[in-house]
Amino acid sequence: MFHANDNFLIVYSMRVRYCINGIIIILIATMALYVVYKLTTSPTYGPAQAADGEQPEVRRQVCFTLTPGDDCEAMIVRTINAAAHRVHVQAYLFTDEAIARALEDASQRNIEVIVLLDKRERGQRGSVAPQLVEAGVKVLFDDRPAIAHNKTIIIDPDSPNPIVETGSFNYTYSAEKRNAENVLIVRNDDGLAAAYERNFQARLAASKPW
Numbered sequence: 404m405f406h407a408n409d410n411f412l413i414v415y416s417m418r419v420r421y422c423i424n425g426i427i428i429i430l431i432a433t434m435a436l437y438v439v440y441k442l443t444t445s446p447t448y449g450p451a452q453a454a455d456g457e458q459p460e461v462r463r464q465v466c467f468t469l470t471p472g473d474d475c476e477a478m479i480v481r482t483i484n485a486a487a488h489r490v491h492v493q494a495y496l497f498t499d500e501a502i503a504r505a506l507e508d509a510s511q512r513n514i515e516v517i518v519l520l521d522k523r524e525r526g527q528r529g530s531v532a533p534q535l536v537e538a539g540v541k542v543l544f545d546d547r548p549a550i551a552h553n554k555t556i557i558i559d560p561d562s563p564n565p566i567v568e569t570g571s572f573n574y575t576y577s578a579e580k581r582n583a584e585n586v587l588i589v590r591n592d593d594g595l596a597a598a599y600e601r602n603f604q605a606r607l608a609a610s611k612p613w
Contacts, residue, residue: 463592467570467585475572475586476579479556480505482568482588486558491603492518493545493553496527496573503531503574507538517541519603519610521551536613543610551606557599565596 468475476499483490483505490509497503497520510516522544524530536542545551554573558566572584589595 463595464590465587466590467587469586470572470579470582470584474579475584476501478586478588479568479572479574482558482566483509483556485566486514488559488562489515489557490517491557491560491600491607492516493551493555493603493606494518494524494574495521495550495552495554496575497524497531498527498529498576499574499579500531503535506535506540510538510540517543517607519543519545519551519553519606522546532613542613543607544613545606545610547609553606555599555603557596557603560596560600564591565593566590567592567596567599569599 466478468478480501483502486509490506492506497518506516506518518532518535518540520530520532520542524532525544532542554570556566556568558568567589568586569589570584570586572578572586578584
């Protein structure tokens with residue numbers, strides 16, 4: 404015999420089941436959002452991993468400029484001016500006077516400035532290498548590779564707030580005024596800065612002085 408209480412129990416159990424299913428769906432959705440967040444915010448590294456294979460806490464800030472249209476030169480100069488301890492440069496072509504002056508000013512502030520250049524810069528017309536040397540900047544030539552094609556500036560790599568500048572942008576007038584180029588600046592990514600600094604030190608060890 405069917406009673407009202409039986410009907411109540413059926414309805415109640417169905418509502419409980421719906422609530423449980425709803426909670427499970429919310430938990431699954433929350434986990435999925437967390438996984439997406441981690442995948443999109445956690446830095447990954449290629450051949451050069453962060454120390455001990457660990458990925459550092461994500462604090463990074465990324466900005467970029469593009470030519471034609473943006474003032475890449477000015478952003479690079481501002482980045483160099485923010486240096487507190489070290490500025491390590493790898494360049495293929497280097498004729499940009501404004502960037503050279505920023506490096507000279509950094510050197511005069513007792514900041515360690517080291518510039519590694521491709522061997523072609525020895526005879527390159529308009530190269531800023533001689534004036535950098537005259538200003539007391541340490542300049543070397545990365546002779547070993549066929550082409551030392553890096554365009555990178557590593558700032559304060561062992562500090563709490565390291566900066567890496569990279570991209571297609573040669574440090575030249577043409578890159579700023581004539582070409583289609585990109586500059587990427589990554590701040591506060593300890594693992595990335597450490598990987599770039601290890602590469603810089605390896606290239607420095609293989610380079611020849613001015």
